[in-house]
Amino acid sequence: MSSDCYDSFCPVAKACDIIEPRWTLLILCELSHGATRFNEIRRGVPGISPTLLSKRLKEMEQHGLVRRVESDAGEPGYTTTAMADELKPVVQALGKWAHRNIDKEVSLSKLDARLLMWNMRQKIDTSAFPPGTTTVIQFTYPELIESERHYWLVARPGHPVDLCLLDPRHEVDLFIRADLKAMTSAWMGWSTLRSEINSNSLVLIGDRKLIATLETWMVRSSYAAAPEHQVATRASA
Amino acid sequence: MSSDCYDSFCPVAKACDIIEPRWTLLILCELSHGATRFNEIRRGVPGISPTLLSKRLKEMEQHGLVRRVESDAGEPGYTTTAMADELKPVVQALGKWAHRNIDKEVSLSKLDARLLMWNMRQKIDTSAFPPGTTTVIQFTYPELIESERHYWLVARPGHPVDLCLLDPRHEVDLFIRADLKAMTSAWMGWSTLRSEINSNSLVLIGDRKLIATLETWMVRSSYAAAPEHQVATRASA
DNA sequence: CGGGATCCGTAAAGATACTG
DNA sequence: CAGTATCTTTACGGATCCCG
Numbered sequence: 001m002s003s004d005c006y007d008s009f010c011p012v013a014k015a016c017d018i019i020e021p022r023w024t025l026l027i028l029c030e031l032s033h034g035a036t037r038f039n040e041i042r043r044g045v046p047g048i049s050p051t052l053l054s055k056r057l058k059e060m061e062q063h064g065l066v067r068r069v070e071s072d073a074g075e076p077g078y079t080t081t082a083m084a085d086e087l088k089p090v091v092q093a094l095g096k097w098a099h100r101n102i103d104k105e106v107s108l109s110k111l112d113a114r115l116l117m118w119n120m121r122q123k124i125d126t127s128a129f130p131p132g133t134t135t136v137i138q139f140t141y142p143e144l145i146e147s148e149r150h151y152w153l154v155a156r157p158g159h160p161v162d163l164c165l166l167d168p169r170h171e172v173d174l175f176i177r178a179d180l181k182a183m184t185s186a187w188m189g190w191s192t193l194r195s196e197i198n199s200n201s202l203v204l205i206g207d208r209k210l211i212a213t214l215e216t217w218m219v220r221s222s223y224a225a226a227p228e229h230q231v232a233t234r235a236s237a
Numbered sequence: 238m239s240s241d242c243y244d245s246f247c248p249v250a251k252a253c254d255i256i257e258p259r260w261t262l263l264i265l266c267e268l269s270h271g272a273t274r275f276n277e278i279r280r281g282v283p284g285i286s287p288t289l290l291s292k293r294l295k296e297m298e299q300h301g302l303v304r305r306v307e308s309d310a311g312e313p314g315y316t317t318t319a320m321a322d323e324l325k326p327v328v329q330a331l332g333k334w335a336h337r338n339i340d341k342e343v344s345l346s347k348l349d350a351r352l353l354m355w356n357m358r359q360k361i362d363t364s365a366f367p368p369g370t371t372t373v374i375q376f377t378y379p380e381l382i383e384s385e386r387h388y389w390l391v392a393r394p395g396h397p398v399d400l401c402l403l404d405p406r407h408e409v410d411l412f413i414r415a416d417l418k419a420m421t422s423a424w425m426g427w428s429t430l431r432s433e434i435n436s437n438s439l440v441l442i443g444d445r446k447l448i449a450t451l452e453t454w455m456v457r458s459s460y461a462a463a464p465e466h467q468v469a470t471r472a473s474a
Numbered sequence: 475c476g477g478g479a480t481c482c483g484t485a486a487a488g489a490t491a492c493t494g
Numbered sequence: 495c496a497g498t499a500t501c502t503t504t505a506c507g508g509a510t511c512c513c514g
Contacts (some may be wrong), residue, residue, distance in 0.1 A: 006263065007283050008347060009356040009425065011460040012328060015335035016262055022506070025253055026243065038477050046244050049507060054478055064338070076477075083338045090330045091249060097327055098252035101301070101320045110245060119246040188246065223248040259487070275496050286488060291497060313496070 018063045023048050023056055025091055028065065028080065032088055033122070036069075036077040046118065060084075095223035104190050111180050113141050114165070117151045120187060120218070121163040124155055128217035131157045135210070137174045144180065174206035189224030255300045260285050260293055262328055265302065265317065269325055270359070273306075273314040283355065297321075332460035341427050348417050350378050351402070354388045357424060357455070358400040361392055365454035368394045372447070374411045381417065411443035426461030 006013035019025055023045060030044035042053055057078060060066040065084040069077045117139065129135040139151040152164040152172075162168075182201030185191045193214055196202040204211045243250035256262055260282060267281035279290055294315060297303040302321040306314045354376065366372040376388040389401040389409075399405075419438030422428045430451055433439040441448045 005284070007352065007356065008344065008349070009352060009421075009458075010263070010266075011332040011335040011339065011458065012266055013263055014339050015331045016259075018335075019331075020257055020259060020262075022253075022257060025257075026247070026250055029247075029249055039475080042477095047507095049509090050476095050478065051480085051508090052506070086338065087331075087334055090327060090334055093327045093330060094252045094256075094324075095248040097324055098248040098255075101323065102248065102251050107245065112245070115244065116246060119244065184246075221246075221248065279496095284488090286490090287497060288489090288499085289487065 018065065019087075021056065021059065023052060024060065024065075025094075027053070027056055027060065028084060028087065028091065031066065031078060031080045031084070032091075036079065038076070038078070041078065044122065046115070092223070099189070099221065099223040104185075104188075107188070108181055108185060108190075111184055113144060113148055113151070113180055116180070116184055116187065117153070117163055121153060121161045123219045123221075124153060124161045125217045125219050126155045126157045126159065126161060128213055129155055129157050134170065135174075136168065136170045136172045137176060137210075138172045139183075140175065140177045141180045141183075142177060172206065174204060174210045177203040177205075187218075187220055189220045193218065255302065256324075258293065258296065260289060261297065261302075262331075264290070264293055264297065265321060265324065266328065268303065268315060268317045268321070269328075273316065275313070275315075278315065281359065283352070329460070336426070336458065336460040341422075341425075344425070345418055345422060345427075348421055350381060350385055350388070350417055353417070353421055353424065354390070354400055358390060358398045360456045360458075361390060361398045362454045362456050363392045363394045363396065363398060365450055366392055366394050371407065372411075373405065373407050373409045374413060374447075375409045376420075377412065377414045378417045378420070379414060409443065411441060411447045414440040414442075424455075424457060426457045430455065 006017055008014065026045050027041060027048075030041045033044065035041045035044050038050075038053065038057075041057075042048060042050060045053070048056075057066055061068060064081055065087075066078050067081050069079050071077055126135075133156070135155045137153045137155070139153070141149055150165075150167070152168050152170075154162040154164060154168055154170065179196075179201040182191070182196040182199075186193045186196045186202070193202065197204065204214070210217075243254055245251065263282045263285075264278060267278045270281065272278045272281050275287075275290070275294075278294075279285060279287060282290070285293075294303055298305060301318055302324075304316050304318050306316050308314055363372075370393070372392045374390045374392070376390070378386055387402075387404070389405050389407075391399040391401060391405055391407065416433075416438040419428070419433040419436075423430045423433045423439070430439065434441065441451070447454075
């Protein structure tokens, strides 16, 4: 358990003992991103089984990365420790390294609309939307089969954004028709939202203000090194 | 193999796919430290099996971290790629984080003279020794049983340092009698060589010049944040 | 529904021996 | 020296079930 036993005199080896077990760094990312509850973390780390999440959280607690906390209502939760917080910049640097070095073409050849939407969901900045109201954005990927074509992001300031795969039957504030590759590329920071719009790979119809403030609320991957107006590498299909 | 399949839109997840498999980062450390040959890497990464090293090197090559090279004599070898070199500062930061945060008391309660000597061996700076000659340093840990008490470092400038567990029958230039905990603490950078000497936990007898230049050739863990004259936390047993 | 525990089949990792 | 081949052990991942 605690003695996977690399060379105990090499700090890197000690670090590996802690961060190497599968999912550990991703759980840490989720915690850093604000998740506290078990199922909240689980939603943020797609693919992990509850069994393994439970196990990892215990290991991480034992290693001093995570602390169990009880809310005033007695509800359980998890937070990062100071030690884990010190690790954040390292993980950030790791993400930037990966973003710089991972083959874009390979990534853009393995497209997945649902996963993309799930990721975007987590990065929508709801504070940019009018408070007290619900903002609904409908995404349409015309190239996909009907069952995978439409997605709805339902956002209220102060609440987590909902992703709907079925029509939520709510008034839509903004329709976005997108080429999947272009949307992926823009979201990953390999091109820009504006360049995809200019080349008609992204078409926005609806609330003018939402369109004008697009870059404010559709926050791109935080690992992108360059700002939003960087050069686009390539775009539509 | 390549599709352990975390979330493919999260750069950290992509990075984890690459660096998470056991031993990967330690192999990278060895390569960065100058190892090129298979068995050279293997010696530098204590505990790895040849099977796994072979497998990892292939995976790392496929991920773009490692490049196979043939020397002019046709001998096989491995080097890091530019992508791997960019990762070096991240690994360095990871090591510093671990060095800062890992429990010293716990580490100092699991002492291992042989592993310590093996680690020191790799960090001896032979360029500080007189060129063309062989310098032999004998370590004695009086507290240990006879079979684990004595170690010899045999160094020649320009060559890797040898660690002997049996008397090499060569003239000894410097005798070091040490308390194991103190030697470990000093080497890890949790105390200083001088403070351990002052408290008699380290006793050096032999070549005056070697003793005077001790800090020059006995290089401490490169992950220690503070310089050699930092405050000692604690020392002998 | 949140927060797990149990069981089981598969996929890695570890130990050892052996070969070109 | 530079690896392969083989075998055993451990970890992971999936499904199911339990409890408040």
